[in-house]
Amino acid sequence: MLKTPMRALALVALPASLALAGCNADPSETPATAQTDRDTVAQAVASAANLSTLSRAITDAQLAEVLDGSGSYTLFAPTDDAFAALGENGQRLLEVEQRPLLVGLLREHIVPGHITPDAIGTAIDEEGGSVSMTTMGGGSLTFSRNGDAITVSRDGNGMARFAGQTIEADNGVVIPIDAALAPEGTTSTSSQSANESTATQ
Numbered sequence: 001m002l003k004t005p006m007r008a009l010a011l012v013a014l015p016a017s018l019a020l021a022g023c024n025a026d027p028s029e030t031p032a033t034a035q036t037d038r039d040t041v042a043q044a045v046a047s048a049a050n051l052s053t054l055s056r057a058i059t060d061a062q063l064a065e066v067l068d069g070s071g072s073y074t075l076f077a078p079t080d081d082a083f084a085a086l087g088e089n090g091q092r093l094l095e096v097e098q099r100p101l102l103v104g105l106l107r108e109h110i111v112p113g114h115i116t117p118d119a120i121g122t123a124i125d126e127e128g129g130s131v132s133m134t135t136m137g138g139g140s141l142t143f144s145r146n147g148d149a150i151t152v153s154r155d156g157n158g159m160a161r162f163a164g165q166t167i168e169a170d171n172g173v174v175i176p177i178d179a180a181l182a183p184e185g186t187t188s189t190s191s192q193s194a195n196e197s198t199a200t201q
Helices: 005-023 041-047 052-060 082-083 089-094 096-107 118-128 186-199
Strands: 073-077 110-112 131-133 140-146 149-154 156-162 167-169 172-177
Touching: 041 073, 041 167, 041 186, 052 082, 052 096, 082 089, 096 167, 118 131, 118 140, 118 149, 149 172
Parallel strands: 073 172
Antiparallel strands: 073 110, 131 140, 140 149, 149 156, 167 172
16 A cells, blocks of 8 residues: 555646646547536535535535635545435534534545546556545545445545546546545544533533
8 A cells, every 4th residue: 555645646646647648639539528617616516416415514614615716626525325324423513513523524535636536546556556645634545446446545444435426527526425534533522522512501
């Protein structure tokens, strides 16, 4: 497993190099994906039928401005079912009192750059194993193959699979995943905070 910052930067840069190569391609060739008139990452999430909880969380965490901006980001997007699997603790993350925890959680699902599943798969194959990238929050996401599926884990804890259709936005990529990458203790901390709040009333 390779977790060096150098490799992480190389993986982020991979799609950019592919994009530059595309500039020299035959203009008569039809591109696989349209490059104009696309939504931002935040808008793409808001428009996706299975990402409504994430869209609300992005708004509540005041990250929409970042994901609507000029910077390029890839968002590993927990689906509505992934949030539902967190149960009551997942609902508590959307409460005002839990805002700092929610912001931290979402930042660990975002990496800089326009990175597609194909690019991640290519990097895994070239490395012959797992590859890692650093998140906006400073954590580490590790990507591996499990049969035909690509999986992602956060700081070595938990695991999610790429699930559903990837959305290439104007300023990045939205890759749906089937589980929220919550670190150990996140949901228990949320429960403890709620209990403490009740006790003080």
